[in-house]
Amino acid sequence: MAEELKKTALSDVVSITYITNENAVFKREGDFLSLNVKLPEGVGLDGEATGGEKYFDRIYLHRSFPYEHPYKYISVLDRDSAEIGIISDVDEFPDDIASMLRAELDRKYYAPVIDKILSVKERYGYSYWEVISDGRKLSFNMRDTFRNILKVSPEHVFLNDSDSNRYEIKNTEALDRKSFKRIELYL
């Protein structure tokens, strides 16, 4: 190719479509969000023209870094799971829209926060957990504690039960002593 040798940054070659308050209007329609967006003109994979003003009657939001940035780098997808664009930070939108987006995300990502661990019993390779979350007692079981306890950081962990429900412990060290003792073995 006859391009001159010059240093190119990744961002010169690939452009990420960002969805911002300037080019997009999110609306609540029915129980979900719709999107009206003005995308930069371009050529798609099959050679068709893309971009321009588009309307999606139902969009999906997906976190790029669910553990680190729950409200940043949000991918906006259409019904075929094709990405329309990315929201770099939900808070760049006006409050009413930001809170709508947050609510949509919170509804999709469900992981009760564990405040207290009442008991952990192991039997035949399964462990049975009783925990308090949000003032409510929950019990679940887990198949392989080694693989189903995910450590995002040394203190921040997610538990996956055998149905693949998720539970979150935001800070293991902030748990009461007894609770911590019960989970310590698995950390």
Added chain:
Amino acid sequence: MGERAALTSRLCRINKDVSADDVIVAFAFDLPREGYGVVDGFVAVTTERVYVYEDDRLTADYDASGITEYIFTNGVGCVFAECVYNGEHIMLCRASMSHKDTIAAIIWQLTRRLERGTYSYAYEEDTDVKCPTCGRKYPPGSHVCPHCTAKSGYLRRIWQIAKPYRAFIFFSIALYFVSSIVQLIPPRLNRILVDDYIRVDGAYELSFTQTFIIGFVTVVLSILGVNILQRVIGIVRGLTLIEAGTRMTVALRSMVFDKIQQLSVSKISKRTAGELMNRVTDDTNQLQNFIKNDIGGFFEQVLIFVAVAGILFFYDWKLALVILVPAPIVVMANRIFHQKMRRMFHRQWVMNSRSNTILHDIFSGIRVVKSFGMEHREMERYDDATRHECEAQITAETFFAKFSPLMSFLMGLGEFFLLYYVGDKIIGGTMTLGQMQEFTSYVTIIYGPLRWLSNFPRRYERTMTSVVKIFDIIDEDVDVSDKEDATELDIKGHIEFEDVSFGYDSGNNVLHNINLTVEPGDFVGIVGRSGVGKSTLINLVMRLYDVDDGTIRIDGVDIRDISQSSLRSQIGVVLQETFLFSGTIYDNIAYAKPSATRDEVLAAAKLAGAHSFIMKMPDAYNTHVGERGHTLSGGERQRIAIARALLHDPRILILDEATASLDTETEKQIQDALQILSQNRTTLAIAHRLSTLRNATKLIVLDKGTVAEVGTHDELMRRRGIYYGLVMAQRQMSRMSQ
């Protein structure tokens, strides 16, 4: 009663307007529409309306005729049932992952019902499975409730498996009995020796008679004899148990292994290779060790304990009490100590396996590490892990060093009481030295079984864990199984997909409504974007998975009616990920046809364009290709895999990107060879490089999980659809690179 029936009657109770006959389906959900918490809700779909109830309150209802679409959506940690009602997206409910499979299946059937008016309840067999005792759902893929299964049930089954070896086991238990009795003899002999022959009162001269000497020698010889007897019993017992244990392990292993082989790919891929390896090796080993060391040991120790306790009480019950009273405390302390120890060692073990994982990662990815210059960072990572491991080890060892002497002290505590008590008696003249020695020996003996038995429950528990895991696999349903009257079909090569839908994961259909026909002798090219489901389609033809819906027929016969061995023996595949077994090149080519002659192997290799590069190697066909054939290049591996498939001489040949790693020249040669070969067999070929498919008699374009276009190259080009776009894009690319 199934969930549907239960909810239907609940609905009819709350809502008098609904008749049970009108209810199509009802399903439960457990999450509020937003936020956290638990609700007891259900959705009921009747012929007229769709109702949503939360805690028996009607929260929404829709006119069924206004619903044009049902949608199942995966959240993260929850799922949604949705519908399109009068053009608007409506959320029917949100539920936890525990309801996922049920709701996904129901939404799929409701979609079917909208499309063609049918509704099948077949899914209830899979989704409506709960433990009848506790109501918990079975763990995925299992039909055993880990919570409720009684250990005794498993023991009985182990006993069944042990049937051929029962004689061995009984014999060794008998030997344990004998040996525990023999163990009780030496203290007795010692006492005789001390009291009758080694006098402390110095009255030897009177006693040096012939009878004295004979007696003395007899006692000494008896001690020797008992000792020898003990060893001999030990050896025989060991041999018997090793025999029984090993044979049983082998039997169990092959049971587990056979089962794993029978399981479908989908069941197997739910578990990791490491997990399956554990089942076959570690868990069976655990059982073997238990049989070898613990079953007989248990009887032995109990017997010794009872016998010695009996002897002690018989001699002097007060003394026996003094010794036995602290025993429970000592046993408890011992248990606590070991529990604590176990936790610590477990921690150390976790740390150890973590640092091992890092090491394993670094070594297997050494090229990546080096080529990115990350040695230093990896070293730090490993250092960090080993430091943690070291800390855990120090904590554990320190604890052990501190408390284990204390435990020994506690264990010996009874002996201190004894010393005081006995000393008093000897001074008082009511006990001889020999009696004292006998007594103290028994006391020492009695603590052995106590210690042993206090750790027995843990070993038993651990073994049962292994046993349960083993049976978890053995009991697993074979989902892709042969029917009893499965036919052996002589395949001609006609393939037909009728309305086939399939997803690896419920609620996520990879393929839907696939309809296509392939005539015998067709060379069919399958094209489409990466991830569209091309490999999935051929997996279905091989019946590595069963379709969720619809039928695949070969020569007009549903492939579920064809025996799997007959089906697969007539299909040859070159998979996208070429896998070479560790062995020689020859072994790898001849894999699917061990009876092949050398000439055939040579011919296949030649046809696959592999012969020339194989002959460049010093050991030619005997070259050993280790671990996945990493010493070969990608293209070389592919050609070996092609040779393997060709040698197999299949009626249906499947090529999944089989020539993708080859240069165009080599590819063309192979293609031409294949072209000749494929004249009387059906070939399904997947390729991204469209030129690969220029010989295809028919092209199938997959898009969005379904067949978008079918036709010859020319037809599709004229149509100017997706295929046209793909060709144009590739032409443009090759023009650019020229």
